[in-house]
Amino acid sequence: MKPFYQFLLITSLLFASNIFARPLPVENFKYKKEITIPSKSSENSIVKVLLDDEFYKHSFYGDLRLAKNGEIVPYRIQNAEEIDKYTEKLKPELLFTKKDDLEIYVLELPKLPEGMSYTKLTVSSSYDYETSITLKLGDNPDNFSESKNVFLYKYGSQTSGEIDLGNTKFRYVRLEVENGSNLKFPSVTRSKENKNLYFEKTHQVPNPILEENSVFFSFPNENQSSFQKIKLSFEEKKWERMITVRGKINKKEWETVFQGTISHDEKEGNYSEIPVTSTLNSEFTIEIEDGENETLHLKEVITIQPLEEILFFTDSMSKGANYTLYYGNPYQWSANFDPYTYPSVEDIRLKTPIEGKLSKEVENPDFGYNLIYPPVSGYITTTLFYLGIFTLLIFIFFILKSKRLVAKTSV
Structure with a gap:
């Protein structure tokens, strides 16, 4: 009996691997493009690939699929940007401070040149501290339209040290802080805005x-x-x-x-x-x-x-893997991936993506619609539907005909 149980175990493992592999029916897509990823990419990397004009000519947008060795890879799509790394630090002006039950600071930031925005506010203190801050941003001291809560700390040489302002153009900042923090604001960082490609x-x-x-x-x-x-x-x-x-x-x-x-x-x-x-x-x-x-x-x-780009995860097990972009199916439904399976905005902020490149477009030699996928599945369903109606009508016809015969014989 032992060999029999081994056979069952192997069979179940193979079946399970087929469930988790999620193979892509590549025969449903008319076109494909191979993706080249730099060989020096680190483990657990984020890859971004810029979509090109060839893709837009033959894609129906919702039909975009990414595969690794024939298995589906979740991806995120976003507008491509030209990232400008130019930044400069300036000193904000302290307009008002009050130290009572709360410490209140109101800052005025320098005027912004065209095409720039504020990104970070540097915070320092002579003492160790941890505090919750209510941060408000506005066009003038009478009107603060944005608000958020921030937690900052300083434990010896370890400090959070900065407040993320997003990419704001507001020039006035109000901070409400727990008493005893004694904060200072040595600089504010402004950067050139990224341009959509x-x-x-x-x-x-x-x-x-x-x-x-x-x-x-x-x-x-x-x-x-x-x-x-x-x-x-x-x-x-x-x-x-x-x-x-x-x-x-x-x-x-x-x-x-x-x-x-x-x-x-x-x-x-x-x-x-x-x-x-x-x-x-x-x-x-x-x-x-x-x-x-x-x-x-x-x-x-x-x-x-x-221009748009797709972003996806690779890992140490992906070395030597073939990544391919498939598209060219007007009947394909749009992709719907679990948001935890592709890079988030926070992931991209913490780890700079590496750039993959698309090869020239080629027609997929395996192209041919699958029976269980549209449009063939739709044709089959429609045919079966009308065949069912036709069969039902014939069935009703014979029932009515037999009732007529019974009525005639009874007369």
Whole structure:
């Protein structure tokens, strides 16, 4: 009997490993990209990978999947930023202090240049202490609109020493502290703000098609450049019009991706920006309703695609593993991962991610829809549904027919 129990144990372990492995049905995805990770990456690393234009051309966004040796890897997606590491420390001005039941400090921070924000406030004391602080931020001493609680300490040479201000532009700080802390504020740190990354494409403005109360423009978008925003520039500097943008979703059916009234004033610059509800990568049209007004003269059209990146964990067991990005399935549902299985904002703050790179796009040689996944599963379900109805109708027909025969024979 002993070999029999060993066989059962091995079988159960294999079955359990299949449950926890969560293999990805890679045959459901038409395209794939290999991911190259630096060989010098440390154990338990965070990897970030910038998505490129090829991905946006053939992805349906919700169909993005990441696999390690064929197994699903949870990921987080976010807008990519250009991180500026320039910082400077300045001395805040102490406007007011009061030491009673509570110690109260009001600070004024120096004026901010364009494109910068405050990130940290340095705190010091001549004595050891631990205290809870109520921190308030505002535009002026009469109006503090943000508030949070902070715990600080100093035990000999060990000290927390800094208060995280986030990325605030508020210049006035009020601190309410337990009595006896005797705090000082030697410096405040300000940093340049990170810039969102994106790519732009300028489209040649075609000849307008004049209609009864509107003007119509058609853009072929031959390069299949994907975008989520459109910038329009007109010769006229001040105007208000109803604008409709339509695009081919999945390169098949036309769909309205924006419709609304846009107002523009020369103080707002040369461009008016229009968001679209779905990422487009094929031809699109712009219709401008003039009504009884003079026709506007469209001068320039620029499409914008914000760049995004995915972040995921690797570990010491992943050395030599093949990471692959799969996409290209309009029927695939969006990913839904446990938030503890991919890097959080706090994880990224504590550990700098290493950068992986995407290879060139290739068609997946294993592509072919699985029977248990859409769209084939939908076709099967629909067929079975109508087959069931047809069978039921035949069954009802024979019942009614037999009742008629019984009625005739009884007469």
